[in-house]
Amino acid sequence: MIKFILTFFSILPLRINHFIGAMIGRYLSLTNSDSKKVVSKNIQTCFPDLSDMEQQNLVKRSLIETGKGLSESGFIWFNSFKNNATYITKTTGMAHLKSDLPVILLVPHFGCWEITG
Template sequence: MVKFFLKLFSMMPLKLNHLIGTLIGRLLYLTNSQSKHVVRKNIEICFPNLSKAQQQDLVKESLIESGKGLSESGFVWFNSFEYNAKHIVKTKGAQHLKGNENTILLVPHFGCWEIAARVVSLHRPTTFMYKELNNKKQNALLLSLRQQQDLHMVAANKKGVLKLQRALKDKQLIAILPDQYPDEKGSVVSSFFKQDTRTMTLLVKLAKNNNAKVLMTWADRLDNGKGYELNVKPVNILSSTGMVDDDVALMNQAIEQLVKTKPEQYLWNYKRFKGIIRY
C-alpha cells in the first residue's frame, strides 16, 4: 500500500504533488495528530519568544511542509536522478563539490534532503549514512529506492562508519544527517536552540581525523510547487580548543542558523529532545 501511494505521487506534476502534501499537512493539523503534538512541543521549546498565536501559525506551516515532504518522497524516489535535477531551479555553491579534497556533507533535516542527496551525487559519487527502520520490509524498500546510481547508502552502525571512512579514502563525498537523536555512545549533550540535547559526535570526529572540509547541504522547497533551490555552503565546525564538545556546539549552531532562515521547513515532528523532555 505504501509503495502504491509513493508511485501515485511520483506520477503527479510537482505542483499537484505539493498541493496534495499541503492537504495532508492541514489534516494533520486539524485532527490533533501525534505529529501536531510533537511539533507544538518542539516549537514551544525552540521559539519561546513567539506569541501563542505565532507559535500556532508556525505549527500549521510546519505540518504543511511535513505533508509536502511525505508526498514528494514518491516524486523523488520513483523518478530518475536526472528528472529530479530538472526541478532544481537554482544552485548555489556547486563549485565546492569539485576536486579531490576529503569532503563531508552536513545535511540537516531541512527542506528536501532526499532530492539534495540525489542531485549532489550527479556531481560526485556520494555515500550517505541513514538510520535503519525497525520494519525490515519497509527498510529494504527504502534502501532500494535510495541506493541507486552513484548514491550509496550505509547504515548508522560500526560497519557503516568503516564504509564512510573507506569512501573518504576513495575521494567520494560522504553525507551525514547529524541532527538525529543518537545513542549515548558516540554522542554528547550539547545546546540546540538553547535546549540541551544529545547530539552525535561522528561528523566532527570524521572531519578532524580526515582533515576534511564540511559543506552544509540543503534544498529549499519553493512555494507553489515551483521546484527547489540547492545550496552548498562551507561551514567551520572545528573549534579553536580542539575539544569535541566545542566542535559539536559549533555544528549545532550552524544547523540552528540555517533553521532560523525558514523554520517551517525543519523536521519539527521528530522527537529531537526526547532524552531531555517528555513528549
C-alpha cells in the first residue's frame, strides 16, 4: 500500500503534490492527532512568548509543511536526480564545497533531504 501511494505521488506534478500535502496538513491541524500534539508541545516549548493564536498558526503551518514533505517523498524517491535537480532554484555556499577544505554539511531531518546526496 505504501509503495502504491508513493508511486501515485511520483507521477503527479510537484504543484499537485504540494496541494495534496497541504490539505493533509490542514486536516491534521483540525484533528487531535498525535502529530498535532507533538508539534503543539514543541511550539509551546520553543516559543513560549508567542500568543496562543500565534502558536496555533505556527502549528498549522508546520503541519502543512509536514504534509507537503510527505507527499513529495514519492515524487523525489521515484524520479531521477536529473529531473529533481530542475526544481532546485537557489543554492548557497557552493564555493565552500569546491574548496580543498573539509566541509560539514548540516541538513535538517525533514522533507526530502535525501536529494542532497
